[in-house]
Amino acid sequence: MKKNSFGLRGLTLSALATALLSALPAWAVDPFTLRDIRVEGLQRVEPGTVFASLPFRIGDQYSDDKGTTAIRSLFGLGLFSDVRLQINGDVLVVIVEERPTVADVSFSGVKEFEADVLKKALRDIGLADGRPFDKALADRAEQELKRQYINRSMYAAQVVTTVTPGERNRVNLNFSVVEGDVAKIREIRIVGNRAFSESTLRNLFDLDTGGWLSWYTKSDRYSRAKLNADIETLRSYYLTRGYLEFRIDSTQVAIAPDKESMSITLNITEGDRYVVKSVALEGEYLGREEEFKSLVTLRAGEAYNAEDEASTVKAFTDFFGAFGYAFAQVEPTRDIDRVNKQVSFVLRAQPARRVYVRRINVEGNNRTRDEVIRREFRQLESAWYDSDRIRLSRDRVDRLGFFTSVEVDTQPVPGTPDQVDMTVTVAEKPTGNLTLGAGYSQAEKLSIIAGIRQENVFGSGNYLGVDVNTSDYNRQIVVSTVDPYFTADGISRSFDAYYRTTRPYTEQGGDYRLVTPGMSIKFGIPFTEQDTVFFGIGVEQTKIEPGNGLPLAYQQYSDTFGASSTSLPLTVGWSRDGRDSALVPTQGRLQRFNTELGVGGDTRYLKASYQFQQYIPLNKQYTLAFNGELGYGKGLGGRAYPLFKNFYGGGLGSVRGFDQGTLGPVSPITSGVQAGELVNIGGNRSIALSAEFIAPFPGAGNDRTLRMFGFVDVGNVYGENDTRANARDLRASVGVGLSWISPVGPLRFAIANPIRKFPGDRIQKFQFQIGTSF
Template sequence: MRKHINRLGVRTVSAVAAMVFAANAAWALAPFKVQDIRVEGLQRVEPGTIFASLPLRVGDEYNDEKGAAAIRALFALGLFKDVRLEASGNVLVVVVEERPTIADVEFAGTKEFDKDTLKKAMRDVGLTEGRPFDKALADRAEQELKRQYINRSLYGAEVVTTVTPIERNRVNLTFTVTEGEPAKIKEIRIVGNQAFGESTLKGLFDQDTGGWMSWYTKSNRYSRAKLNADLETLRSYYLARGYLEFRIDSTQVAISPDKQDISITINVTEGQRYVVSGVKLEGNYLDRDDEFKSLVTIRPGEPYNADRVAETTKAFTDHFGNFGFAFARVEAVPEIDRENNRVALVLRAEPSRRAYVRRIQVSGNNRTRDEVIRREFRQYEASWYDGDKIKLSRDRVDRLGFFTEVNVETQEVPGAPDQVDLVINVAEKPTGSLQLGAGFSSAEKVALSFAIKQENVFGSGNYLGVDVNTSKYRRTLVFSTTDPYFTQDGISRTLDVYYRTAKPYENQGGNYELVTAGTSIRFGVPFSETDTVFFGGGLEQTQIKVGTNIPAAYLVYAEKFGDTSWSLPLTIGWSRDDRDSALAPNSGRYQRLNTEWSVAGDARYVRGNYQIQQYIPLNKQYTLAFNGELGMGKGMNGRPFPVFKNFYSGGLGSVRGFDQGTLGPRDVTGASLGGPKKITLNAEFIAPVPGAGNDRTLRWFAFVDAGNVYGEDENWELSDLRASAGLGLSWISPLGPLRIAFAQPVRKFAGDRIQKLQFQIGTSF
């Protein structure tokens, strides 16, 4: 047998032997000239992968150094768990044992995370179907899972990895998770505070020890990122109130042995409270010192306020940018007088060099066309750098609503100190939606809805939508399309085709209907960044379908002017919106004015509506909100104002506590008719729900409402106003804003219909 082996001349070097050549030379292969290379043991890996990685070729002289290098190169591929080199005569034989391939990755016991989300996280670390299995990689994935659970305050979570071999050298991976209960913040302590009470300071935090709403807000779940944000809020609070030398000395986070309770202790040093003694400007201000002085919001004699200092330095930097100085540096240097607790601020400026924009690039838009983004830019290529125009451009792109993130980066151009490139980085979000749903309100009962909308059709920036809405009293079918850049100047065009049916809100058991069908075209002309003027026209037909229990006013109108009326309404409107949020505003103002004038047809009238909303922040949590709405209509050419164009009031959206749409004139049957004149006044005090922390998606409000609807021949009499007061709950739910209100009428008249508890989805005020 030994003679047979020697005669064949078979020699072997293994992966382990390659690492210990120096210690045990008996494993080494004698040098020889490679006449051929053969690979054995392959199942899925292509031979070409082996040959491409080997540092040896046919005709090369084999030696120990090259053999060790070959083994290292093949192991570096990560495809094999064993590699051997053998020699059969002058033929180099590469014997490999492939790693098993991952056939499937599954998760068991996971409730906190969606399985698809976890699988995506595993793909990011390289652990996915079709990839070679690596025990070290699986261990790393297991630790990553534990880290994700720790981020959700599940410190007791345990992860067990099970590797199950299956046919064809494959394995199934199963991560079995025992999540346990989340650790909750049991105590938060602030040590060292003297100027402000501990409860006041802890009230600034988004994290707390929990309350009866913690199941919803999860504010008592510890998160390091949230704690850092709370510490920054605490620091800003002190720095905005004169405590220039405030510092956070340490933060201790302790967890109980059972990993269920967390205690947080924050040690602070407040320092002395400083008053600003003066503000000086030093440096080069482009001979525009008076302009820069007008931007200073720091006031001598007031406590030092870091927010105002930051606001002033940013205003200076932005103003330098308006003149092309993209690299201006502004520094606020405090000169502290500790004996008198006063501080003088020196604003030092160095404008550096003026620059112009060489190129504007767009990145991250996989679907949206470049032109859709570029046409919102007010900073142009080959123009002087202008900070105001760049910020405005960024805001305009963000307001498109097509992206989750919009950032503008300024990059210096190598070798050109007076040039910069701007890179617009966007992250796209889905802009199409298909909705099927049902809603319920105290007024409309069950309402089914269907909508298909695409706000960015084919990446063009155009809107296309079809809405179908049905309820007991109002049904709608609308087709709408908008081209926001119908002209290069940014004039928008909207086309609508609609079909609506309606009847008075209260159920009279009748089968009559008002049927309105029409089409319209509307153009929007932007006059500023916040102001838009709309104008357009349409063709509309309204039919009064006579049925049982029809209000007398509708019957009289149909008998006198016909049951079908045509009109050619022209519309003009204006809107301005600078609120900080459309769903949960805390500051800002919203205004809109709409007018409609029917210039031809059977129905001749003019109709206008003005609304204003003002939000005043009292602090981070509390808001005062005011709403006012005034509507007026008048018949033309000797005809009365059409009854089917009347305004309605009462209920959510107007005067709460009264039945929906029941205020104002009535006919002999007692049915509410609405009227051509309407006034609504609302005031709200908005606050977070106790226990919900600073969560703005769930809030309660106290309100006072007043309003009424007047007939065409009635005067505006404040003595006729109905009024109510009450409490409500607002929740930004997955279906839209949900508001529940309990109102008590405080000024009512005989015959008024009262409805104290009301709720609706998708309304404000």
């Protein structure tokens, strides 16, 4: 009877082959037919897992080569610490020793991270509850935990692993962490600069040596990613100012022995400053050389600018793409004259071949219908490839707001050199929104906000929402629905039904109200890709409900025209938003124009408003901003302009330093303990002009979420009895403010000093507004 056994304990796969070759002569057996296969030593692993890894079955011929393969396969599973094969006659016994299984992973001494974050990091390297465990895996886990702390600039963190055996060959792991302090940047040095001061260059960086706001910005925590970004910012600063041969020779990051501070040194070579001598075009330009020349932003006689070079190449490539040349190549070559410090450019172009778009595929839209995406496309199938239309199409899909990412990929069609296929890949995001929020301002007091919205109902691209907003002065409930493609040409249609109660801003209080239920329908017509004109019509009723604090003007209007007024407002509007950000803009322009015309019912009036914003970036840190708003209202058909359509001025959003809504005409109170006191009722004409100088908050570095600003405000509100809107009546103020995009939403504070005021004006030097959904 044959009886032999061989196996491997504790060998790594890399040493397996060598060990087997040296051991096989002593273990060799003659080939035989397997009558049976048994497995011993299993505790949690299913026998089927072992049998599936064996290269033979009962009835197969067994040989030493197959035995070697079997051991290698079983070790490859990563489930066993020992594998042996024992032969008893024509029976093969597979004896295994399972690796321990992780029963639980715990942490002690961890303050910087949530336990779930660390468990996920360990799971990514293969260590988690229920998985096999070995010492090598524990070592990897320690290194991964240290890496997580290094990413937070905590270089002094120490990790000790404790393995506690449990029942049924299971182990409990505990990682004891001594975190230490965060390593702070003690010094940043730039060596080799001559043209610009070291302080000027350091101010370009997001990393710094810390300030009193570093607890918020964390700008003094070292990060390799942030340092790389700062290095690129430094490189761009030189390359856009003529230093063509600028280079960074070395980057040195030195950590102190206590691992709680570090210094960064950048060694640079500026090189000479070069001026552009000439720019020439070579190659094939489709007979449109003059049009291409107009796209060149490099100018002879001006300092070399890398951004101009890159933008010129991109403009050329895009212009070729607009004519269907998807694979055009534009290569700039430089001829550097180091004696005269000049550089000549030659732009060589090879348009290659013109191509068509054969097919456009859409992927990733599991919920959104294909047509919702395709109707935004301006590039059509079977049409010339047009890079401008493709870029516009991608932007239009992205602006839908239904996707976290939108990517457009172009692939040549195999065997057809003049055709390409396009694939639009989207990643959907939840478009339903259930909100419950609160806000507070000095004017509105406490307001409660609640709403339920679905921006992509059943994947159709339509919007449906219900919003409730309440404050001390304005309360409303609005039900809205929008069909952005009411027609195939992209005309949108929206319905609104609302119920509002308002009263003018007043300190005296009172229980009178203006109640306005109504509904409207509006259409939006896209005249160009950037301009949309809106028009609509509605029906609403406004009722003056008398009570304490009712101004005389409202009482007289009620006596003359009735306490209840029904109107049919026709609205026409236009908007164009070219700002780089709606939340924290630094450049671009916003324009809005809206008119409301009372064409039926008990009122006849015209109400128009226009807003203009312009943001001018002075550099990376400083921005100059201008805002202007004009309002005009007039009664039509011999009827008075309705008081409840008045404009209000003063406070945030108007002329800061004056109490909210207190500029313009006043009226005495008719009843109550405050009878005879004057309250503001607004007017039918308004003007508000503002200029702001926006800068980083001291100590916040280049953080755009925390900014300070200085401002000048000018404006006023005029009534129908003011025959002339005299500039001498304008109020003005100057001041400083703070804006913060906080975790709970936008906060805005302002301290203003009126520099042009009149007796009776209500002054409020400190004003703020806080609130958003949470």
